[in-house]
Amino acid sequence: xxxxxTSTPPSEDRAERGSTRRRRPRGGWRAxxxxxxxxxxxxxxxxxxxxxxxxxxxxxxxxxxxxxEPGGSVLGxxxxxxxxxxxxxxxxxxxxxxxxxxxxxxxxxxxxxxxPIVLALLLNEIRNRKLKRFVxxxxxxxxxxxIVIVAGVTMQLLALDGPVxxxxxxxxxxxxxxxxxxxxFRTIYVSSEMWQTVGWGTILYxxxxxxxxxxxxxxxxxxxxxRWRQTLHVTLPGILPTVVTLLILNIGTFxxxxxxxxxxxxxxxxxxxxxxxxxxxxxxxxxxxNFSYAAAIGLFEALIGLALVLSANVISRRTVGTSLx
Amino acid sequence: xxxxxxxxxxxxxxAVNAVILTGVVVVTLxxxxxxxxxxxxxxxxxxxxxxxxxxxxxxxxxxxxxxxxPMFWTNYRNTVxxxxxxxxxxxVLTTCYAYVLSKKxxxxxxxxxxxxxxxxxxxxxxxxxxxxxxSLGLKDSIWAIVLPNAINVFNLLVMKAFFEGLPVELxxxxxxxxxxxxxxxxxxxxxxxxxxxxxxVLFYAVSYWNSWFAAxxxxxxxxxxxxxxxxxxxxxxATTSENAGAVAGDLTQAAANIQSVTxxxxxxxxLVVYPFVQRFFVSGVMLGAVKG
Numbered sequence: 231x232x233x234x235x236t237s238t239p240p241s242e243d244r245a246e247r248g249s250t251r252r253r254r255p256r257g258g259w260r261a262x263x264x265x266x267x268x269x270x271x272x273x274x275x276x277x278x279x280x281x282x283x284x285x286x287x288x289x290x291x292x293x294x295x296x297x298x299e300p301g302g303s304v305l306g307x308x309x310x311x312x313x314x315x316x317x318x319x320x321x322x323x324x325x326x327x328x329x330x331x332x333x334x335x336x337x338x339x340x341x342x343x344x345x346p347i348v349l350a351l352l353l354n355e356i357r358n359r360k361l362k363r364f365v366x367x368x369x370x371x372x373x374x375x376x377i378v379i380v381a382g383v384t385m386q387l388l389a390l391d392g393p394v395x396x397x398x399x400x401x402x403x404x405x406x407x408x409x410x411x412x413x414x415f416r417t418i419y420v421s422s423e424m425w426q427t428v429g430w431g432t433i434l435y436x437x438x439x440x441x442x443x444x445x446x447x448x449x450x451x452x453x454x455x456x457r458w459r460q461t462l463h464v465t466l467p468g469i470l471p472t473v474v475t476l477l478i479l480n481i482g483t484f485x486x487x488x489x490x491x492x493x494x495x496x497x498x499x500x501x502x503x504x505x506x507x508x509x510x511x512x513x514x515x516x517x518x519x520n521f522s523y524a525a526a527i528g529l530f531e532a533l534i535g536l537a538l539v540l541s542a543n544v545i546s547r548r549t550v551g552t553s554l555x
Numbered sequence: 556x557x558x559x560x561x562x563x564x565x566x567x568x569x570a571v572n573a574v575i576l577t578g579v580v581v582v583t584l585x586x587x588x589x590x591x592x593x594x595x596x597x598x599x600x601x602x603x604x605x606x607x608x609x610x611x612x613x614x615x616x617x618x619x620x621x622x623x624x625p626m627f628w629t630n631y632r633n634t635v636x637x638x639x640x641x642x643x644x645x646x647v648l649t650t651c652y653a654y655v656l657s658k659k660x661x662x663x664x665x666x667x668x669x670x671x672x673x674x675x676x677x678x679x680x681x682x683x684x685x686x687x688x689x690s691l692g693l694k695d696s697i698w699a700i701v702l703p704n705a706i707n708v709f710n711l712l713v714m715k716a717f718f719e720g721l722p723v724e725l726x727x728x729x730x731x732x733x734x735x736x737x738x739x740x741x742x743x744x745x746x747x748x749x750x751x752x753x754x755x756v757l758f759y760a761v762s763y764w765n766s767w768f769a770a771x772x773x774x775x776x777x778x779x780x781x782x783x784x785x786x787x788x789x790x791x792x793a794t795t796s797e798n799a800g801a802v803a804g805d806l807t808q809a810a811a812n813i814q815s816v817t818x819x820x821x822x823x824x825x826l827v828v829y830p831f832v833q834r835f836f837v838s839g840v841m842l843g844a845v846k847g
Contacts, residue, residue, distance in 0.1 A: 269654075270655070273651065287678070288677065288679045289683075304686055352576060356572070365579065367833060370833060383586045386811070391602055391811065393607055428579075490768050494790070521686060525683060
């Protein structure tokens with residue numbers, strides 16, 4: 231998506247495919263419209279989509295600062311300033327769910343981010359192609375399932391009569407109603423997330439691994455490096471840009487912890503650890519109808535998310551030299 | 556000596572690696588096997604925690620119970636209809652916009668790209684979206700599911716990258732032959748793009764097939780639910796009494812069993828097509844990652 235900012239001198243012949251030079255046609259907007267109106271017309275419906283369903287909701291966040299009445303204007307009725315912001319800042323439940331979000335996000339990042347890298351490295355060491363493909367196919371599978379199915383499977387596994395409790399019983403322990411214990415929620419959530427994402431997460435790393443130059447391994451071998459040191463000094467640096475890029479993206483979605491999965495797995499008994507910002511604002515807004523208050527929380531969450539991506543991007547550009555833009 | 560030592564170490568590593576990866580396969584597949592075993596088992600064996608890998612007291616009664624619920628099939632049909640309509644609309648919009656964005660000479664192209672890209676990093680959020688969809692009167696209609704997610708920016712970038720890779724000469728020749736932009740897109744570009752369009756159809760179809768939250772949020776009438784919401788009401792009924800689904804109804808004594816069966820029945824279509832479509836997904840993701 232890198233396009234030269236300076237306009238190249240107009241030339242009549244089109245630039246060849248693959249070259250960075252390209253035709254910059256003469257004339258202003260009017261000429262462009264006359265020449266390319268058919269192209270622009272193709273963009274009309276998609277643009278309408280972006281404006282209505284992406285940008286209007288962004289503007290719709292003003293209801294965080296306005297009184298909103300259901301059935302009234304999408305943009306609210308009258309300014310109330312920072313009333314709703316002050317309201318959630320002094321709401322103890324908000325701080326509970328904020329902490330829960332940070333903890334759950336951090337645990338997910340800690341456990342679910344490195345695992346695909348390890349799995350990709352292990353897969354990369356398999357010489358048997360058929361076996362490799364089989365392991366890959368199986369491990370990708372959970373990615374294709376509806377989150378409802380994943381939640382259903384999780385519940386069945388952890389049910390009183392499910393396999394986990396069967397094991398507990400055979401070992402002579404008390405059975406546990408896992409999904410009603412706040413202490414267990416984080417473990418359950420992170421495990422289920424690992425199960426669902428580890429396989430699919432390897433794809434981009436495996437792709438990056440195939441692009442590493444074989445001559446680098448050759449040179450490392452000549453220098454006397456064993457498999458382990460080759461991994462350390464050739465493989466890891468080779469996939470580092472991919473790791474950093476995905477890390478930035480993951481940090482950006484840090485606060486948006488699997489809202490749907492939490493919504494499916496939690497219940498009032500586990501709220502103390504399971505309730506996160508997004509589920510809280512769902513209940514406050516959609517279930518209880520306090521739209522302005524919920525919008526204020528949502529806006530806060532979105533802004534933190536944006537700030538996180540931007541700062542992660544800057545930090546990685548300064549330190550590793552890789553960035554998203 | 557050194558090479559011998561490393562090679563022995565490497566052999567040990569290979570063995571350990573094989574064990575680990577076998578473990579990954581087992582852990583991934585085990586829950587499915589367990590669910591299938593439960594779905595064919597007798598209620599008493601399940602309740603006493605005796606069903607693990609193989610069905611105990613094999614029977615098809617629960618399948619008959621689930622299959623005889625007309626709402627299950629209504630919702631299943633809804634899933635199919637929603638998936639087909641939504642995928643169709645998504646494909647048309649994504650293709651049009653991706654094609655426009657791939658035209659490097661187009662004035663304002665960068666702005667058009669930025670409009671799409673920005674939405675990847677900042678979104679309106681749940682509440683404004685809910686307010687919007689409600690006030691547009693889309694509730695309790697298929698459009699609440701289809702329209703708000705019609706274009707996925709990642710998919711858009713994959714298609715754009717693909718179109719940018721097509722040879723310019725073909726389109727130029729077609730233009731000289733007097734084809735309009737629409738003609739070029741329909742008769743030259745699309746026939747060359749079958750593979751990427753197939754991939755996009757799969758991307759969108761799977762995400763619509765699996766989606767539940769939009770329907771859960773915007774639909775109140777159970778005749779309109781997709782099967783995912785049917786399943787969610789079933790499993791929610793098992794954990795929280797406040798949400799006890801009308802679905803389980805008077806059959807609560809077999810609730811766990813019914814859940815297993817419903818999960819299996821909703822899983823089947825995905826499992827059937829999965830082996831054939833998996834590689835399209837992988838190649839699609841690669842294309843998006845390399846060029847996006």
